[in-house]
Structures are given as C-alpha cells and as structure tokens.
Amino acid sequence: MVYPDGVRADGLPRVLSDPARLAALAASGQIGSVPERVFDDLARLAASVTGCAIAAITFVGESHTYWKSVPHLPYGGFEQWQNAVGDSFCYFPVGTNGPFVVEDAANDPRTAGHPAIGPWGVGAWAGCPIQSPEGYPIGSMCVIDAAPRAWKAEDLDILALLTRAVSNEVNNRVSLETTRTALKVAEDALAQSAELARSLQDSLLPPILRPVPGADSAARYLPASGEVSVVGDFYDLFQARGPWWTAVLGDVCGKGTEAAKVTALARYTLRADAGEHLSPAVVLGRLNSAMRAQRAPRFLTAVQATFRTTDAGVTGRLCLAGHPPALLRRADGRVQQVGTSGTLLGVFDDVDLTDVRFRLAPGDLLLLYTDGACEARPDPAGSPPHNPIFDEAALARALTDSHGLDAAATINHIAAVLADHHDGFASDDTALLAIRAR
Template sequence: MEYPAGARRDGLPAVLDDPARLAALEASGMVGSAPEQVFDDLTRLAVSVTGSAISAITFVGDTRTYWKSVPHLPYGGVEQWQNAVGESFCYFAVGAGGPFVVEDAEKDPRTAGHQAIGPWGVGAWAGFPITTTDGQAIGTLCVIDTRPREWLPQELETLAVLARAVSNEINLRISLRTAQAALERARGALATSRELARSLQDSLLPPVLRPVPGMDASACYLAYAGEAEVVGDFYDLFHARGPWWTAVLGDVCGHGTEAAKVTALARYTLRADAGDHLSPAVVLERLNTAMLAQRAPRYLTAVQATFRTTPAGAAGRLCLAGHPPALIRRADGRVQRTGVPGTLLGTMPTVRLTDVRFRLAPGDLLFLYTDGACEARPDPRSALPHRPPFDEKALAQALADTRGMDAATTNSHISDALAAHHGGWASDDTALLSLRVPPGP
C-alpha cells in the first residue's frame, strides 16, 4: 500500500515517525494506560452493531501498538497489552489518515500474507483513525471478523461515529490537562463527559432533515436536565421508495450506552425495512422481531408515518407502538389526535399494531413528539414544584396556538412553551418532528 509520505525501510508508513504525531500521542496520556469503562462501552457497542467477533481501541506509536480496550481479553498489565507496531493492522488506518476496510484479508493485496492474520484470526477488518483536534492520527478503533464478510454502509457509518466519540474523549482529556486549578479540572471533567455523550447522541440523529418535495419539514431535539448521558429519543425522515416517504420518531427506555445500542438498531432496521413495506405496522413489527433477536437491552416506543404528496396535499398511514398519539393541526387551527394505541417494542414476540390512514390539506401539519412534550414538569427545587405536568391537553392547546406557522416555527413555539412551563429544567429529553403541507397561493 502507498502512503502520501512514503514508507520506512521496514515497509510501514513513514507518518508513524512524524514528531508532531508522536507528540500528540504522548499528550493524550494513553500510552501504557489501563482499560477504562468509557472506552470498553464503545468497543462493546461496535461489536453489538456489527456482529463482529472482536473490537479494539489501540494507540499506535512508532515501534509499539498500545492496547486500550480489547474487551474479549483479560487485562494482563501494561507489558502484555502492547505489541510490535507491525504485528497488527492498526497502523493501516493511522498511515492512511482515514478508514481502512478489508473484506477478505487473505485475498486483499494490501494485507495478503500479513503476519497479523493468523494470530488475530483476521478474516475481515475495518478500522477508523482516532485523531486529535489538529488532525494527528494517534490510534485506531477497529472490528475484526474471523471470516471474510461484506461490511454494510450503516455498520461503517456507526464505526466512524464511535471513532469520533473516542477522539472527542481523548481531545477533551488533553484539554483537561491544561487546566490550572482543581476546580477547573473538575468542571472540565464534567464537560468532557457531556461532550462525549452529546457527540454520540448527535450521531444517532440526522444532522439535517432531507427535504421532502412539496412538504415543509422540521425536527428538533431538546436535551433533559439530568446527568450527562446518551439518551434514547430519536427521529428520522427519509425516502422509502417511489413517491413514498417515511417519518419516524421513537423513545428508548433509559439512558447511556445501552440506550444508544437500541437507538442505532432501531434507526438502521427501520431504514432497511421501510423501502420494502409501506405499512408502518409491518415495519414496526419487524423492528420488534429484530430487537428480540438481538436481545436488545431496552424497550422502545415509536410512531411511524409513511406518506406521499398528492394534488390535494398529502396522504399516508401512521402507526403507534406504545407511543403517544400523533397530532394534526388543521389549517384553521383545530387539533386532532390520530393513531390507535399499540404495543411497545422489544418485550413480547407478539405485538398489536394498527395502521391508521390520514390526509393533510394545504396548511395542515402533522406533529410527532416523544413523551417529554406531554409530561413536562417544573424543577422540584423551584418555587412552584407542585405545578401540574404539561400534559397532552396543554400540548394540544400549544399546538393550536401555532395556527399559520411553518414547521420550524411550530417546533420553536412548542419548545418555548415547554421551557416556560418547566422553567428551563427539563425532566426528560424530548424530540419533536413537524410535517406541513404549505398553504395554497
């Protein structure tokens, strides 16, 4: 394999010797450090999402590779948790400065005959570099399968996200080392945890919604006010097939890495199946089956709408899986509930799910939300701790007050109404998604 900076005499990439890269590696504090749960959680998530046999986080020096997280192996101490840099594939992603993906290690000309294939049982390998803020590649997050295989695009996307999460953790730790006072270091540690959690959370949500021809769409995510953790609300909007589009919004029980696993599984399963089945009930039932097969550690509720634009506006079908009802705001401001209550997903092999047809005329808006929008309550430490929750009735009234507003302004109005009720202290995370048919001329 050729590298932009050439190669050393031993055939390894010359960038391994780059002084700036080695200085960044030293500043990370990772060389010779022991395993930590924050990294083990990410490698276990990589195994869960890809179904691989092994996942690892390593840091690559000029002559040695230092293991940070290899959950399938017991920790044997600093001396045992390292090897010569050429005895694994980890330097490939560092040398390339980007992803390195092999589907058949024995046959791929870049890796055929490599000394790591036998000891590590490498049939297929995929790795992404861990980088510092100034672009120095100091390590690798990788997965290994014992047999050749094809890596799916969504698996590689998730690995890239996890590598960025590791990079964020490392970069924030480097920043912490510059803190001058113990109090600032403590505050920096909290910021580190929050940044890592938010990085992974944001990666599980589309950064922007894909435009739907003939529709006005907007979504937003409102974080809860608790400890810094990855939480379970998610939304998505994507093209299913032909004229059909799918909007989905869900709420995974709990927080943390376990919730992130289920969120990732749900998003990828829904995207994979929505193009084959235009019935939301069928798609959600298949997600339930996938969650049980994968022994998902958390259950979830969801609402899915599959729709198309029509000369009269839009039409489609909607299904609730243990989720609050969808709301339709008509052009005249009337608000209607829609959807038949159904079974939440991930707990039972048989679920009760029902498709309901809906139509939107010009000026109508379909509003999807998680329960943070209808169970908001004020900070118990505030002057009004006994104020009743912001319930479904209050939410419907707030939505009615948005008559004439577009999708983004509607979400903003609802967000402001929630903040005014709980005083800025959100007891739960909240996702909102609005789909509006623009009014006629």
C-alpha cells in the first residue's frame, strides 16, 4: 500500500501522526464519545442500502481507533469501544484521505493477512474518510460484507454521500462550539471592558463630596442606557482657599479614552488653579489655555461656582463656559436662572467668560447640571412616541416641586422625574450637583 505521506516505522500511514490532523481530531470532540442516534441512523442506512450486515463510524487517532457507531454491537464503554489502530481497516481511508474499497479482503495484496479479517469477518470492505472543515481525515465510515463481492458504483456513491453527512454533522458541532466559545470570550471581554469603564468613570468622579460648613451638598451621575463606556460628564466640589469653596461641573464632547483624558486634564487643572484665583472666569480661561496647549482632542462645556458660607447663607460667583445656566431655587420654590452664556472651552484661543454674583439665603439651593437633564428624550420605541423632550422648563418645574427638600433629596427627586419621563431609557449621560444653604 502506497501512502502520499509515507509510512511510519510500524508500517502504518505517517499521516496518522500528523499534528495538524490530530489537532483537528481533538477539536471534533469525538474521541471517546458515546454512540448517538444520529450517527447510528446513518450507519444503519449505509448497511441497508448496500446490503451489508455491518456498518461502522469510527474516529482514528495516532495509536487507537475510537468507535462512534457500530449498531450491530451493544455499547461496552470507553475502554471496550476502541481498538489498536492497526487492528481494523479504518485507517486505510485516513491514510489516503480518499475512498478505500476491497472486494476480496483475504486475497487483495493490500489487505491479505490483515489481523482485522478474522475478528470482523471481513470478506469485502468499503470506506470513506470523515473530514474536518480544513479537509484533514479524522475518521472513516465503512460497510463490511462477510463474503467477497463486487461493489456497485451506486453503493459507493451512497456511502460517500452518507460519509459527507457524518462529516457535516461533526463539523457543524465544531462550528457551533467554536461560536459558543467565541461568544463567551466576547462576553467576558465585554464584561471586563465594562468593568474597566466603570472603574475609570468612577476615578473621574469624587466618591464622596466633602462637607461644606453651613451648607449641604449632593451630586449624582446618571449613565445613559445601553453600553457602558467612559463619558465626559464630571463634577467636583473642593475647598479652594481659606473659606472659599469651588463647585464645578462639566461635559466633555464624546466618550471613551479621549474624553477621559480631557476630563482628567480639566479636573486637575481646575483644582490647581482654583486655589490661586477666586474668579471662576479666570480659572476656566486658564483651563482653556491648558487644553489648547495640550491640543486636547475634545472640547468641553463647564460651569464653575466659587463661594463661601456666612451667617446669612452662601455668597459667590458663577461662570458659564458654553454650558446651560445654573438654576437657583428659592426657599419658597421660585426658580431662576443664574449665569451669563460664555464660550465653550478647547476650541478658541480667546474665550469670552463672565462672572455673575449669586446669593443663597437659608433654604435656597443652587443646581448645576449637564445637558442630559434638559435634553432628555423618551425611548423612541416606547409609547407614546410623541412625548416631548424634557427641556429646561421641565427641569425648572421639577426643581420647583422639590422645594423644601435638602440637596440629596432634591437630586434624587430630579433623577426620579427624569427616569419617569424617559421610562428607563436615558438617551444621554447626566451629572447633577446641588448646594443648599442651611
């Protein structure tokens, strides 16, 4: 018998030891697998259409042949459901990676004297290779006649067709398992990415606001619905110098790593400069210069308030840089806007920024927010689809309805109103920060 890849020292085909073939066999998951009806049905059909008493489906390893379907024999367990690779004809189609047909096994020079003839009662034998998706022969499907016979062409065609059906069944399972594995890997990677995004987002927001003497404060970040990603909404509250405190809230354009870089630059620049300059306009102007010098890949809008507490409440100055105006809720529930519109940051070398003074009497509250709170859109797939955008007027009404509440309760009330409006589908991220004079 001549094999394309030659023979091993034991006279068997060298391809039996081919690492790539063995890897394909292992990937099939069929080594040591138990009989299954789908394979038994195909084997019985092969025996029926060819008029043979025996049909078998086996998978051929380097040293052993593993039986998958031998319908005329009862399953005897893994140890009994195999034989040494040289003790059956099953390696022949694997060695040639093509059909192997014997009409008189005892007298054919290729098989005469083979140890399988007696135990298996082989008079005539025909088999085809089971192939992996890459075309490696990993097993065989065969039929055995007890007496020599001349095989009909149509019998061999049907055997080849049924063998292809076996190959397809095995390969479909491999493809399904590969898809499942890839999906699991992707899900794990997505979960890890989401966790990293949450961690990075959390690192850009203060976990706890420092308490301001004479005032209570609260902040909250409300992520958009859908994929978890790092976004540019941020807030901060810190002691700037002496009795002066700074509250800042910003919105960087875009999401992801580039937005995170700008957010980090903004937070640390503002903290560094707020202690030197009590004018929010000056501090935001210096942030603009830093962004231009660093060639920041994103622009941002921001609102900054620098204030101190007194016996009469809170007094300070506030500046808007392309940001929505702050809202001031009086103790009686009246709401008014605070701030003069200014230039967004990171685009122009020269920016127009203006400080506006404000005062909070006891019970008054100042709300800073990003545009997710005044441009909230309902879920487009929800009902009714014509719900209006939750705009600045709606935000002001929600703030009015919360009068009498402290900073934390006010933030929670607005978050609940937003959630009710968009029915759990947040179209944009939202940051909220409130300061209330006690």
